[in-house]
Amino acid sequence: MDYSTKVTDALAGALDGELSADDISAKLETPKTDAQGDLAFPAFTLAKQLHQAPQQIAADIVAKIDQTGFEKVEAMGPYVNFFFDKSLFSAETLEAVLTEGADYGQNDRGDGGNVPIDMSSPNIAKPMSMGHLRSTVIGNSLANILAKNGYHPIKDNHLGDWGTQFGKLIVGYKKWGSEEDVKKDPINKLVEYYVRFHKEDVEHPELDDEAREWFRKLEAGDQEAHDLWAWFREESLKEFEGVYDKLGVTFDTYNGEAFYNDKLQEVVDLLKSDNLLQESQGAQVVDLEKYDMNPAMILKSDGATLYMTRDIATALYRDRTYHPAMNMYVVGSEQSYYFKQVKAVLEEMGIPSADKLVHVPFGLITVNGKKLSTRSGRIILLNDVLDDSVAMAKKQIAEKNPDLPNKEEVAKQVGVGAIVFGDLKNDRMNNIDFNLEDQLKFEGETGPYVQYAHARAESILRKAGDVEISANDNQISDPEAWDIIKELADFPRVVELALDEFEPSDIAKFSLRLAKAFNKYYAHSKILADDAERPARLALVKSVSIMLKESLRILGVQAPDEM
RNA sequence: GUCGCAAUAGCUCAGCUGGAUAGAGCAACGGUCUUCUAAACCGUAGGUCGAGGGUUCGAAUCUCUCUUGCGACACCA
Known part of the structure; x- marks a missing residue:
């Protein structure tokens, strides 16, 4: 028998209806030292009700209580301290652990519900840093915790494999790189191009135009751009796999950002048909005033999609594919506000699992108090x-x-x-x-x-x-x-x-x-x-x-x- | 400026839905290997819990104000 209910029952009997069983069990606390027993009831709360000193109340309870099944029950000042029957309690505990083995502690709270977990999510062509470690290991452990509580976690590596940085990367590669270089040391070379791009672009802003053009070509399905992208992605994944091997982390899906490319138009269409899109300074946004938040931008003024658009497509996909019990995002705390916006847009759209979105934020890793950044080279591999x-x-x-x-x-x-x-x-x-x-x-x-x-x-x-x-x-x-x-x-x-x-x-x-x-x-x-x-x-x-x-x-x- | 997160021992952090003398680990000092692995164990020292008010029988814990730090605040992700 569970000892806290045993204690609650004993107290309920002795208190003669002064407190409900729920009230009693809510007030029970674990003492700090063994000398104070294994579970304790503070008599303070009853002092007013009974017009008695708590010490007196504690003593009265002890006098009335049924002590069978306990080593002893004694009053210590205003507390009633319960000492468990050690041999009985240890026999029950060891029995449970030895018979259930690693399943000990397993429960069925989740009832098998699906929980996609957005985790790790490194960016292609950038090395994994200590920041990615956090999302990876926290997400991995949460998956295990979810499973231990009866949920069915689905670990999804939401790779950063799409975006304007590929335009920059292609420009850098074509200007300063070569196939042999990349093959020798893929990520380091790619990062080198990326960092150099940002250095040179300060004095040569026309580089930005070139990069934009290459990304436009990539989105339009240009063969050369696509081949380079696919190659960079493949080389990067090989390196990531090495890290995941070391960490012993596996994923159920690798649905990166590019996976949602063909699912973005539907998001825009849905928002339009729901009359949720508004034009604002040339861009298309969803007004979130009733949530007391800034508008969420869905399309840039040039018509291009954003991270938000992609995340809504992702949530929609997960909603349809998994009917999730929770839709979890293990992403840094700096994106807390952003995820509130995502959730609000999903709610506006009436997506069933909108209220199941859970952002699990975590703190920032810094070096000498400064944020990591690939561009500046301040990074810990x-x-x-x-x-x-x-x-x-x-x-x-x-x-x-x-x-x-x-x-x-x-x-x-x-x-x-x-x-x-x-x-x-x-x-x-x-x-x-x-x-x-x-x-x-x-x-x-x-x-x-x-x-x-x-x-x-x-x-x-x-x-x-x-x-x-x-x-x-x-x-x-x-x-x-x-x-x-x-x-x-x-x-x-x-x-x-x-x-x-x-x-x-x-x-x-x-x-x-x-x-x-x-x-x-x-x-x-x-x-x-x-x-x-x-x-x-x-x-x-x-x-x-x-x-x-x-x-x-x-x-x-x-x-x-x-x- | 607005919003969010934080502030506890020299350092890094615990302190469960408010409760009995505020706890660990590092670092410092001192003990413990002829006996199951000393990556361990035991002890000493170290704190007006950022500041001030409020609620309460009781506040590190709840609430308000302030200070300091970090982060976010539409055409990045």
Whole structure:
């Protein structure tokens, strides 16, 4: 039986109708220290109602309450503190984890509903930077969180594979580039052209006209322009795949911006037939005054489409294809206002899933407090950071565990894990001022810390050999074990919390709490000691290992058995 | 200028729908490996929770004002 309902029932009985069960359970809180029990009821709220001092009320409740099933219930000042029956509670918890395994914490809230997730979305011909890391790993983890809550996530890489930058790129390539150069080092060369374009265009504004002309040709289906575009796209994708491989992230669809080229006219037509389009300074806009927002521009004064047009086409496509339970966008917080506009336009159009649009924003990555920008060359290449981190992991292995088999593989798991975990452990809205040293920390509250706890647990299980692990015998006397049990029991709640807040960091924090509790236990208890409690301790270690691995999996981080 | 997000220990951050002495991790200092991996554990030190008002039995948490920082504010994405 769930302990919070047990506590609520006991209180409801003792309070004799002074508070409803819902009111009681809403007021229950988790005390800060073990000395204050496992769940507590503050008597303050009843003081006015009963015209008594809260201390007195707490004492009266304790006198009346039915204590069966609890270790004890006692009044401490104005609080009623409940101490759970530890052996019963741990038996139930371990039983659940061991029988359900990695499925422990799984729920059915989403009822199988589709959730397309717009994520990662790098721009063709530009390298992936730390900014893309955020959208990629947050989106990936949210997909896992959604699945854990019974939804069906659809990870969509909304590639930036269309737009005026291709005009610039083609101009740059034709002026300063060559086929051999691009083949040798695709993205770097393409970026070079792009950066040079922006440098030279300051003194030669006619370059802009050329670029506009090339993009116009591309949109008109010009063969040469199209071939170059397709080639740049292909070369870029090859490099992106390398990064996704390292991160272990896969996608269900790669419907980039170009995918919607033939779906834009319908959007314009729909808006027109709904009488939503207005002319404003030569451009076509949707008035959003009733939403208290600026108008949303759909067509430029030269008739060209915009990002907005494309995003509406995307939402429409997702609406028809998936009938989404949510339509999620993992995009930086600087686009919050923009997505409010998109949502408002969709609502005006009466698109069924308009109110399902969820923008999941995240904070900005800066360097020395400044925004990253490909043009200015102020950029941190994701690939480089991952490689540095793996190299660092390799070094650590050489120092700490030189006999480790498959060092290369483990170094990848640990190095990449450190970066991914580092991105996910804090509130996604926090801005991050990038610092390579901070990223390459493997001690304290880091991915490797959690991985290490898992590896230690696995190591013990290996040494224990082929023993039957079950939760039958649960008499663990180690005080540190209790903290572990409580964390394990808390996991299903954390899974739901992470969904409600769209916060992978809830899972990361859980994994840290569990790893910390386990490391403490490990340091103070002789787990493999040959005594009567050994099977119970092994059941605990097995449960910890399962849950550390599972919480890391939700984050998109690997959990090596040895490191 | 308007709107949004933020401000907690030297640094990076936790603090759940307001509740019992404000917590971690780094960094500093001091302990712990003949015993399950020391990427670990234990301890010491470190804070008028940006400022001021309000609501409340009770505010880091809710509300208002101000200060500071970042971001957004139609022909980029």
